[in-house]
Amino acid sequence: MSEKKKSFVLKEPHRGSIAWQCPSNIALVKYWGKKGNQLPVNPSLSMTLSNSFTEMRMEFRMQERPGNISLEYYFDDKRNPGFEVRIRSYLAGLSVDLPYLNHLHLTLNSRNTFPHSTGIASSASSMGALALCLSSLEQEMFGMHQDDFAFRSRASFLARLASGSASRSVYGGFVVWGHFPSLPGSSDEMAIPLPFQPENVFNGLKDSILVVSKQAKSVSSSAGHALMNGHSYAEARIRNASINLDGLLSALRQGDLEGFFTITEWEALNLHALMMTSSRAYLLIEPNTLRIVKALRSMRETEGLPVCFTLDAGPNVHLLYPAAEEVKVRDWIDSRLKEYCEDGTVIHDQCGKGPQRTE
Ligand code: PMV
Secondary structure, rough: OOOOHHOOOOOEEEEEEEEEEEEEEEEOOOOOOOOEEEEEOOOEEEEEEEEEEEEEEEEEEEEEOOOOOOOEEEEEOOOHHHHHHHHHHHHHHHHOOHHHHEEEEEEEEEEEEOOOOOOHHHHHHHHHHHHHHHHHHHHHHOOOOOOOHHHHHHHHHHHHHHHHHHHHOOOOOOOEEEEOHHHOOOOOOEEEEOOOOOOOOHHEEEEEOOOOOOOOOOHHHHHHOOOOOOOOHHHHHHHHHHHHHHHHHHHHOOOOOHHHHHHHHHHHHHHHHHHHOOOOOOOOOOOOHHHHHHHHHHHHHHOOOOOOEEEOOOOEEEEEEEEEHHHHHHHHHHHHHHHHOOOOOOEEEEEEOOOEOOO
16 A cells, blocks of 8 residues: 555544535636646636635545445535536546545535526536535544645645636635746645735725626537647747736736736637637637627726626626726626626626635
């Protein structure tokens, strides 16, 4: 048995339950393309949300006949075979190094505070929540990861193996994932919280999500990442991501809202330009996505409200703006932009403090 495996000797308790709330996040510098075992080809920067989170409860007990992964997965109190298969395969992959997983029966109960396919990444919040539950389990059963730094690093590492962007959701505020030479401690293996306090204007930054379409996206992010292998713009993209990360870090340090807006919007458009120019070219934005972007840019010229947009891998638009502008921006959204949203759906969220253990 390897040293790593030997350290996982089961102690008490042999049954119990753990629950975490883990928020989703929105990337400002996008993770797009992977290498090796879920490692990013470029560093990314995100903002953790507040109201949009997954609540997961994990019950565990010893299996009578240990062997394989033994799992039940419920979403909104209903067994969900599709997601159960995904989680089983993730846990089976982990069990090569974490054999204790084959000795337990796990029951997961999960729910999201936000609807499906609305431009809020549920894989980031749900896989983040699962990784936090597993890290707490290791803490309780093996006495590992006792200090907060070790605990979060472990959770981020485990989350990354399930879904890259989930690695960033285990921290609040702004979060960096991927090795970046000027940020000590940054790593491809796990995310780190921003190692400085951003200027006040970014405190509680708002994110209003304009839901242009509630349809599931036609090309998954996994397929999108794969299309970056051999993409003719890949080299330039990787270079630009680092330049943009550097620029956004300076903007956050200096309270440079304009610089922050310019780079954030550039990143969003670049992500979609990469999709449109991959070997299997595809388009996830919709006419109303562009209508919103154009309305935003013309409003900024005429009225000067400080708002910028970003896009995830889909047509829905995230509007980012300082907390102090909330009333004015919400009025503008209600009067000018709701017509571009499916059923007028807008979800209001903001930068949050990160996950919370609830049990
Ligand atoms: O973590 P994944 O594999 O779902 O990929 C996320 C990719 C983007 O959402 C487009 C960007 C990001 O950094 O979150």
